Amino acid sequence: MKILRIPFLAIILLISANCQPKNSKAEKTVAQETSSVPVKVMLSSEDLQEYETAYFASGCFWCVEAIFESVKGVKEVHSGYSGGKEKNPTYEEVAYGRTGHAEAVEVFYDPKVISFTQLVQVFFGSHDPTSLNRQGPDRGAQYRSVAFYKNAEEQKIIQDYISLLETKKLYNRPIVTQVALFEVFYKAEEYHQDFERKNPYNSYIRNVSIPRLNRFKENFQSYLKEDSH
Structure with a gap:
């Protein structure tokens, strides 16, 4: 934790x-x-309305946010909480397993540059989908693997990709990723946003988040923004 x-x-x-x-x-x-610390161009809420959204959970949201931020076509990523029933959860409540929420990210993307299918590939390619309620050193249902869908088309894309991974037998264990209907996303406290970018010398960032990001970059070089290589 x-x-x-x-x-x-x-x-x-x-x-x-x-x-x-x-x-x-x-x-x-x-x-x-x-x-x-690199300077980031901030987009307003009005600017973000022009883009599509996707929601994923795959462990620590600091790590997941940084991964999706590196992907071309992704305009903004917010860290937050989703998948539970409790309203307006706090970080402490989620981190200690007091809610049904998982640490999740909200991805704003340009579908003309990157598709939802490709984002699903990024999701599965950047974590271990066979690890139940755990990613790296973080344990608990709040760190579970979840691919959220907003409509039947997105649900089919996720399920078809899981079937493809299983057919190719890329893993030695069953995929345990939840495929869940998206209901609500609660944005995390402001100090969590862009945490990896703002805190490059944090011990967790240096020892867990950055190595995870670098592993992703090695395997998805064609998906990266120019300044992310």
């Missing part, structure tokens, strides 16, 4: 601002770390 504390970078910034002399080694380190 991910345990959130005050980000290391934020602590260093606070110490630097109040306790360190100017031009100190600590300040230089902070400046280097801050400058390494």
Whole structure:
């Protein structure tokens, strides 16, 4: 389970601002770390209405968000919660298994550039769909594998792709991914959004999220945005 504390970078910034002399080694380190965080162009709610949406859950949403953000045709990704019945869940409630929700992502994409079928391929190609209620070090139903569909066409695309994977016998164990009708998505707290991009020195990001992203990139190079290679 991910345990959130005050980000290391934020602590260093606070110490630097109040306790360190100017031009100190600590300040230089902070400046280097801050400058390494890439700038992201933010889209308004009105801008996002022009695009289609897709919803997936496959473990830690920090990891999943970063993966879909790297895919061409994807305009924005939000981390959040879906698949349960409790209204307006909090991160603490979901993380400790107090709701039926899974950590999920909301993907805004341009269907002229990438199709829902290709997003399903990204989903299955970026996690272990045979792992029940677990991805990497994260355990619990909140980390389960779920491919959500909004209509019969999307449902068929997901089920057909699962059948294809099973026919090709790509896995030694049965696929346990849930295929579920999408009902509602609750956007996670703001500090979770773009967490990997904003916190590149976080230990979980460095040891779990970035390696997972890099494995995906190795296998899906043709799907990547130009600046994601």
